[in-house]
Amino acid sequence: MRIKLNGRDAEIKDGTTVAALLRGMKADPKSALVELNLKVLARAGWKRTALRNGDAVEVFSFVTGG
Amino acid sequence: MEDVFKIAGRKIRSRFMLGTGKFPSDGSMAEAIKASGAHIVTVALRRVDSGAGSGNLLSHIPAGRIVMPNTSGARNAAEAVRIARLARAAGAGDWIKIEAIPDNRHLLPDNLETIKATEVLAREGFVVMPYFNPDLADARRLRDAGAASLMPLGAPIGTNKGVTTRELIKVLVSELDLPVVVDAGLGRPSHAAEAMELGAAAVLVNTAVAVSGDPSGMAEAFALAVKAGRKAWLAGAGAARELAEASSPLTGFLR
Numbered sequence: 362m363r364i365k366l367n368g369r370d371a372e373i374k375d376g377t378t379v380a381a382l383l384r385g386m387k388a389d390p391k392s393a394l395v396e397l398n399l400k401v402l403a404r405a406g407w408k409r410t411a412l413r414n415g416d417a418v419e420v421f422s423f424v425t426g427g
Numbered sequence: 428m429e430d431v432f433k434i435a436g437r438k439i440r441s442r443f444m445l446g447t448g449k450f451p452s453d454g455s456m457a458e459a460i461k462a463s464g465a466h467i468v469t470v471a472l473r474r475v476d477s478g479a480g481s482g483n484l485l486s487h488i489p490a491g492r493i494v495m496p497n498t499s500g501a502r503n504a505a506e507a508v509r510i511a512r513l514a515r516a517a518g519a520g521d522w523i524k525i526e527a528i529p530d531n532r533h534l535l536p537d538n539l540e541t542i543k544a545t546e547v548l549a550r551e552g553f554v555v556m557p558y559f560n561p562d563l564a565d566a567r568r569l570r571d572a573g574a575a576s577l578m579p580l581g582a583p584i585g586t587n588k589g590v591t592t593r594e595l596i597k598v599l600v601s602e603l604d605l606p607v608v609v610d611a612g613l614g615r616p617s618h619a620a621e622a623m624e625l626g627a628a629a630v631l632v633n634t635a636v637a638v639s640g641d642p643s644g645m646a647e648a649f650a651l652a653v654k655a656g657r658k659a660w661l662a663g664a665g666a667a668r669e670l671a672e673a674s675s676p677l678t679g680f681l682r
Contacts, residue, residue: 367474388475392483394517401516419474421513422481425456426471426499427446427584427611427633 362414379407379418386420394421430661432628434606435554435575439493440466442623443653444608445646446633453487455642460489463646467493469524469631472510473500485519495522495556502529504543511548523548524578524610525557534584538565542572549573558610561595566603577603578610578631581622585634587614590621600626616645616652623656624664 364371366382373382379402383393395402396419402410412418432439445465450456460468468488475481488494496514501507504527511523525548527540541557542565549555554575559565561579569577579596582588589612590596599607606628613619614635622630632649639645 366477371477386475386477387479388481389483392485392517393475393481394472394513396513401513403516421472421517422475423470423484423496423514423517423519424473424481425447425450425484426497427448427469427631 362412364412364415365417367419373412377412379410379412382412382418383407383420388420388422392422395419396421430657432606434556437554439629440464441650441653442629442657443619443650444468444495444610444629444631445636446631447484447488447637448633449637450642451637453482453484456637457487457489459636459642459646460492462643462650463636464650465492465646467495467522467631469495469497469633470519471497471499472514493522494519495524497524497526497558498544499526499528501525501527501544502540503527503537504540504547507540507544508547511544511553512551515553521552522554523556525555536560536580538562541565542568545569545574546572549575556608561592561599563595563598563602566599566605570603570605574605576606576608576628578608580611581609581618581630582612584611586612587635588612589614589618590625593621593625596622596625596627616648619649620652620656620659623653624659626660627656629653 441464444467445463446469496519498507498510507525507527525544527537529537536559538559541559545555545557556576557569557574558578582591608629609622609627610631613632619630636645
């Protein structure tokens with residue numbers, strides 16, 4: 362199925378959870394932030410949230426900056 | 428008398444704030460934060476590139492600091508508000524430095540969008556520190572919108588040019604009760620001292636420390652300069668004069 366990941370089309374397996382998506386991206390789960398369809402998805406929900414076709418996912422993390 | 432520095436009612440241990448960008452390594456950043464004595468340090472928020480992954484920046488920041496995310500990358504109020512909400516949802520706390528910068532060449536902020544974002548975020552309980560072009564009318568609008576401090580630029584970000592806005596900074600210090608934190612463009616400890624001598628409550632520095640040959644040494648130098656400038660402001664500097672005025676008796680030595 363197809364989702365929008367950070368604004369770009371991405372092909373993922375059916376039933377992929379947010380947690381699995383983050384693992385695939387090599388995003389540190391302790392510090393990543395996730396928006397699902399423009400709403401913040403709390404860390405507690407990552408394992409139980411399976412993505413659906415057409416979902417828009419944004420993954421952020423803190424980086425250095427002034 | 429103790430010189431207490433407070434923002435939004437919270438006592439801040441240092442008038443020197445440090446950005447975390449551009450350091451050669453996470454280790455050198457951590458050492459510089461310690462050497463600076465900074466209580467408030469800034470971070471940014473970015474999308475994670477798929478496959479490139481992300482580390483855990485916050486784990487490298489020494490304990491006991493207020494981590495203040497900025498909204499860098501935002502071009503307008505809506506984007507700044509989105510970043511602030513995300514950062515808070517991620518557990519970064521309530522402090523936010525607003526940057527709304529539509530211009531990539533000079534990196535100068537858009538005051539109108541900054542005011543709009545300040546209004547929304549202050550209402551949501553954020554401690555809002557807006558980065559803006561020093562302008563008196565806009566400073567009053569930011570105060571009325573609920574800003575906890577004002578962050579006028581000294582010079583464009585990363586230029587190391589010093590307090591090029593000094594006359595405007597003086598106006599803000601004299602006209603507003605909010606702490607004025609001079610942010611951006613301070614390239615040397617003497618620039619930081621100058622900002623403090625003008626009556627700034629604090630300064631925020633990043634580039635000048637991070638890209639120096641010895642970031643920890645430079646962080647310490649800035650911290651000392653901030654203290655010196657603050658003491659000079661409290662002591663009250665003498666006015667500049669056109670003609671000399673002797674500091675020794677003017678009578679002749681042998682007459």
